[in-house]
Structure formats: C-alpha cells, structure tokens
Amino acid sequence: MNRTIRTRTAVAAGAVALVAAALGAFTAGVGVARGDDEQDRRNKAAQREVAALFDQWNATLQSGDPEKVAARYAADAVLLPTASPRIRTNRAEIADYFEHFLQKKPYGERLRSVVTVLDADSAIDAGLYRFHLTDPGTGAAEQVDARYSYEYEKRGGRWLIVNHHSSVLPAES
Template sequence: MKPFSRSLLPLLLVAFGAVPARADDKADVLAANTQVEEAFSKLDVKAIEATWAQDGSVSVIHPASKAPILGWEAVQKSYADHPVRYKDFSVAMDNPQVTINGDVAWIVGIEKVNAHRANGDVLDISALATNIFEKRGGKWLLVHHHASRMP
C-alpha cells in the first residue's frame, strides 16, 4: 500500500467539509473578541449590538443567568441596562484559545470582570467564558456568549 499523499489532503478536507481556516481568520476572530470586550468596557450599547449577529439564533448565558437567553430581542434586552446598572465596567479574557471550523469559531478563556455598580457595590469576578462567532458577510459576529463564575 502506498503512503498517503499530502497533496490529497486539501482535496479530502474540502470533500468532507472540513475546510481549513485562512491564516488571518484567527487574527480576525481575536480582533472580533477584543471588540466585544471594548464595547462592554465602554458601556456602549450600540457598539455591543454591532458585535452580535441579530437574529433568533443568538443566545447568551450571563454569570447570574438562571436560564439561557435566546433570540436577538432577549439578548439585546439583557445588555440594554448596562449603562444604568454600572458606573464603570471592564472585561478582558486572559489567554483566549481560538478554534475555527469553516465559518464558525469559538474562543474559550477566563474573563476578568471588574465593575462598580451604580449602587456602589464592587464586582470583581473571574468567569470561565466561551464566545462563539459566525462569519457572516465577511465579518465575525458573536452568536453565543457563556460566562460562568469560577468557584
């Protein structure tokens, strides 16, 4: 039996739907994740909205969520009061790990959240987080965010 030819690998990947990501997709996904963090850190609702796909397929699970929040209207509503609830807000993911499969990418890491609530309470937590992006119209958009407080 002949050894497997490396020149056939790209054809097999395409045939089975596992198209390798472009070299700059990882950088683009990381940039999209940074845009999400910056929008939240600025408490800029319009900037937050611009990072999301806005349809019924999106979902979010916040650290304090009791159930998944499904669909754009519900996700949007879950963020709409951030500027009222917080005087300042900072979120950043340590050591984000990116995986890309075609037009879907996910990032996992530990989010550090520091904030001052309008009532004066301080929020300083670490959360295990997953952000899932989908490439739509050439842009990586958030379709799911999940953050769970670390024990």
C-alpha cells in the first residue's frame, strides 16, 4: 500500500509539473503576444512620427527659405530632385536647388505614403505626392504629380533626410 501511495504521489507530482510547465509555456506565449502587441504599438507610433516628417518638410517649404529647407537634410544627403536633372550631394547644392524651386511657391500634398521603420534610427517613406506650383512670371497655377522616397536617419536625436528621390509620375501606358 505504501508503494502504491508513493507511486500515485509521484504520478500526481509529475502531472502537476507537466501542467505547471505547460502553463509556464502558455504564460510565456501570452507574454510574447503582449510583447508583440507592444512592439506593434511602438512601430505604429514610429510610423506616425516618420509620416509627420513630410508635413514638417512641407511646412518648411512654405517658409520660402532654401537654407531652412536644406537644414532638414543631412550634410551628406543625396537629393534627386523633381525639377532638375542634377544630383545634389551636399547641403550647398541642395539649398541651391530649393532656391530655384521655392520661387514657384510649392505646396506638397501627399497622395499615398508607405512608411517602413527599419530600426530606431532609420526609416523610409515612399509614395506619391502632388505639388501645387505657381509660375513666378505669369502667376499661372499648375499641379505636378510625382513619386517620392525619403530615407531618414536619426542623427543627434533629430530625424534628417539622407536620401530624397522625386520624379514626375509618368502617364499610364
């Protein structure tokens, strides 16, 4: 009888250990799920933060100051601009581009945006935008649809554009 009680006690203890292990794994799984939810929340917040960078850049265009616009770019940034065939590879060249572009009083309207957060310090915003421009000579208004990509890096705690490509959207064929 003693042996039977010990066997049953051992089986019961083993069952409790298995249940505890299973619950531990389940609880760990729930923790991971909560961690995934937390990560999703952080990622969405980072995506909103990066998406807002376009609005800040666009507001800087409204200042009419090419130096303020160029300050949104890293010193070693590359700009492939919408309205120029020249690649701009430093702050002075970027400011020069905007000195001419800002004469058209541009206002950007984002049509579609896909933000990809690569890590805590880098992200890409790519999509379509429309520029509302005014001819400085005639005052005539025009709209230019373009595709864009901004690559951002956080440097010194500040998001800067390190690569910006913009090209006129081709007509559908």
